[in-house]
Amino acid sequence: MAGKKRAKKESMEFRNTQLADALQTQDMAAVAFALRHGPTVVPLMRPGQRDNPLDVGEVWTYRDPNTGQVALLLFSDAKHKPETLPPGVALQSPEWLKSFLSTYEEQITTVFFDIAGPHPLQAAPADLIAALEV
Structure with missing residues (x-):
């Protein structure tokens, strides 16, 4: 019984409900x-x-x-990550995201949120960095 509770708790931790709601409305703000x-x-x-x-x-x-372009895939919830991707995930802070995007801004051409749905969104790294700095 304890194993089931722990598994449920872990899956609950790997999400950002506010981000999922924002993606659903496609509201960039x-x-x-x-x-x-x-x-x-x-x-x-x-x-x-x-x-x-x-x-x-x-x-x-x-x-x-074909093009060599690099995309960063991010998710609002770990359950939205396609099974074809590696199984590991991390829950990263806004500071980490800003730092990562700033470090690799020249290499990453685009960022996809929830690429397999339910509400995918694409953004340029520079736009996300600007959004994180406000």
């Missing part, structure tokens, strides 16, 4: 507010080491084999 005030679910190629709080893991990005 609400998306920006949700990003500034809540976490974002980030897919990981390699999860961080539990014993090292500074190790956040290796973020998974998609590189188009």
Whole structure:
């Protein structure tokens, strides 16, 4: 019985309801507010080491084999992450997102939120950085 409660609790932790609601309405101001005030679910190629709080893991990005362009996929809820992506996820803060986008702004061409639905949204890294700075 305890295992079921723990699994349910963990799935509840890996989401940002405010971001999901903003994506549903496609309201960019609400998306920006949700990003500034809540976490974002980030897919990981390699999860961080539990014993090292500074190790956040290796973020998974998609590189188009034809163009070489890189996309960052972010999610409002871990349940929206397609099964074809690596299984690991992290819940990252607005500060982390801003730092990551600022560091890799030149390499990342686009950012997709909930790419497989239910309410996908695409944005430029520069626009998200600006939204996080307000």
